[in-house]
Amino acid sequence: MNKKVLMIAGVAMTALLGGCANTTALEESVANLGNKVDQLSAEVSAMKADQSKLSADVKDAKAAALDAQAEAKRANDRLDNVATRYKK
Secondary structure (H helix, E strand, O other): OHHHHHHHHHHHHHHHHHHHHOHHHHHHHHHHHHHHHHHHHHHHHHHHHHHHHHHHHHHHHHHHHHHHHHHHHHHHHHHHHHHHHOOO
16 A cells, blocks of 8 residues: 555656646747747738738629620610611
């Protein structure tokens, strides 16, 4: 029983000392991960801005296409009216 208690105490002390020994490495790792998160956040913000600009450009292009389609229909209707007036 005495051996078990000493063994458990030894394992506990080793775990406690081992956990405390690498705090600087852990802090550096956390700082590195924090920097990566900040960088990714900046990239996501830039991508959102680009997506908003592209969305606006698509809306403008769609409106221009609809205007061109309406103008083409109006021109075709005018040509059809001209063709019906000059029938023999």
